[in-house]
Amino acid sequence: MTNHLISGETDLSLDELANEFKIIQSGEKRISIIGTRNLSIIHQQIVETLSCALVQAGNTIITSGGASGVNFAAIEGALKGDPSKLEVILPQTIKEQPLEVQDKLKEVRLVTEHTDRVDMDFSEASRICYNEIVDAAHQLICFLYHDSNTLAKAVEYAKFNHKIVTVFYLD
Numbered sequence: 001m002t003n004h005l006i007s008g009e010t011d012l013s014l015d016e017l018a019n020e021f022k023i024i025q026s027g028e029k030r031i032s033i034i035g036t037r038n039l040s041i042i043h044q045q046i047v048e049t050l051s052c053a054l055v056q057a058g059n060t061i062i063t064s065g066g067a068s069g070v071n072f073a074a075i076e077g078a079l080k081g082d083p084s085k086l087e088v089i090l091p092q093t094i095k096e097q098p099l100e101v102q103d104k105l106k107e108v109r110l111v112t113e114h115t116d117r118v119d120m121d122f123s124e125a126s127r128i129c130y131n132e133i134v135d136a137a138h139q140l141i142c143f144l145y146h147d148s149n150t151l152a153k154a155v156e157y158a159k160f161n162h163k164i165v166t167v168f169y170l171d
Contacts, residue, residue, distance in 0.1 A: 028058040032133045034154060035143030042071040043170065047143060055085035058133065062087045062136050064129055065105065067098035072142045081105055086110070089136065091129035092117045117132025123150055126138030129153035139164040145171045 031054055033047065051061050063074040065088060078086035086108055089092040093113040094102055105111050112132075117125040127150050134140055140158040144151040146169060158165045 011067035017130075028060075029139055030060045030062060030137040031139045031141060032062045032137035033070065033074040034063060034130055034133060035145075035151060035168075036145060036148055037066055037069035037171070038145070039069040039073070039143070043068070043143065044136060047073035048077035048080070050141070051075075054078075055081035060085045060087060062089065062133050064088065064126070064133060065090050065094075065097045065101045066134045067100055072101065072104070075104055075108065079104075083107060084109060087136070088112070089129055089133050090114060091122065091125035092120070094124075105133070126150055127153060129138075131157050134158045134161065137163065137165070141166045141168075143168045143170060145169065 033051055035047070037048070047070050051063075055061055055078045061074055061078040063078075063086075064071045065075075066072050071101060075086065075088065086109050087110045088105060089112045090097065091114065093115055094105055094111065096118065097105065114125070114129070119155075130150065131154065134157055140155065140163050141156075142151055142165070144156050144167070150161070155165060155167055
């Protein structure tokens with residue numbers, strides 16, 4: 001018989017709750033950082049600094065690719081802070097990434113590609129990728145605009161899966 005704690009929309013077993021408590025107490029988390037490509041230089045610097053600080057504190061950052069914006073800034077910051085604490089999950093393959101990102105990904109220890117999604121619509125491949133990134137993490141940090149549909153779906157997916165969610169709206 002499984003014991004469950006029920007609180008509003010949350011239905012966690014005691015084992016799941018104990019595991020979450022252990023993660024919170026350890027101070028080392030797997031944190032996904034994703035967001036928009038349309039980002040000011042100031043916001044890029046904020047994301048990069050956040051990512052760097054999080055990996056220096058012992059956390060692992062999980063993100064995706066992208067030539068500019070949040071994901072690339074998260075990669076830059078994690079590489080500066082502790083490259084061993086960075087994981088990148090791509091919606092498709094490295095070849096589909098811009099050249100600047102392809103070069104940067106050579107510095108990343110763990111890159112997951114999906115050759116099976118090369119012929120898939122990029123927005124659909126991205127939606128699946130963001131769900132994988134959320135699944136691989138304890139927490140989601142997302143930078144988006146109110147009309148960012150794919151990212152908003154990732155936020156809802158994370159909430160549905162009982163992740164800690166921090167959202168920064170840029171508009």
